[in-house]
Amino acid sequence: MGTWGVGPFDSDTAADFCAEVDDVAMGEREQAVRTALVRAVDLPDDVELDACEAERAVAAAALVAAQCPGGESADSVYGPEEPLPDLTGLRGLAVQALGRVLTEPSELYELWAESDGGPWVAEVRRLENVLLPQPAGEQLGFLR
Incomplete structure (x- = not known):
């Protein structure tokens, strides 16, 4: 695995x-992105x-x-x-895919757990937080 950082594009596979x-x-292009997300989500929970x-x-x-x-x-x-x-219509699917990446059995999660994976997990969680819809009060705070 050619990985040089914790960012979402910091691997040979992501760059490819x-x-x-x-x-x-x-x-x-939307279908290509959707397919990558679906492949993670549609995998049975007991399959790595x-x-x-x-x-x-x-x-x-x-x-x-x-x-x-x-988002960055x-x-x-x-x-x-x-x-x-x-x-942006893929937000929910993206959140599900990231949840699957961070849930065992996930080979990538296990590989990061073997090293100092805290920064990588934090980066994936950051992406999740961006993808989750903000409560209405936070989105429209200027209208209060």
């Missing part, structure tokens, strides 16, 4: 996934989630989070170079 998203037509599929799901969730309020841009060196369609 972003290149694959760039390579498909604009009208197919492969590390590569988990890395793809984290990268896909980060692409969705980048379009949400509070996906303009990393290894993120997609081509424009993306509106992915």
Whole structure:
């Protein structure tokens, strides 16, 4: 596994996934992101989630989070170079996928647990928090 950091695009697998998203037509990019998320979510709870599929799901969730309020841009060196369609309709699916990545049996979670995985877990949790809808009072605080 070629991983050099805890960010969602800091692995060979995530970088390859972003290149694959760039390579498909604009009208197919949402489906490419959706497919990466669904592969993590649709796996039975008692089947281990492969590390590569988990890395793809984290990268896909980060692409969705980048379009949400509070999300960080996906303009990393290894993120997609081509424009993306509106992915915010995938927020719920992205949250589910990240939950699966952080739930055993998940090979990626187990690999990070063997090392100092705290910063990686914090990064995945940060993505989850961006993807979760904010309570109405927090979204529209200026209207009080």
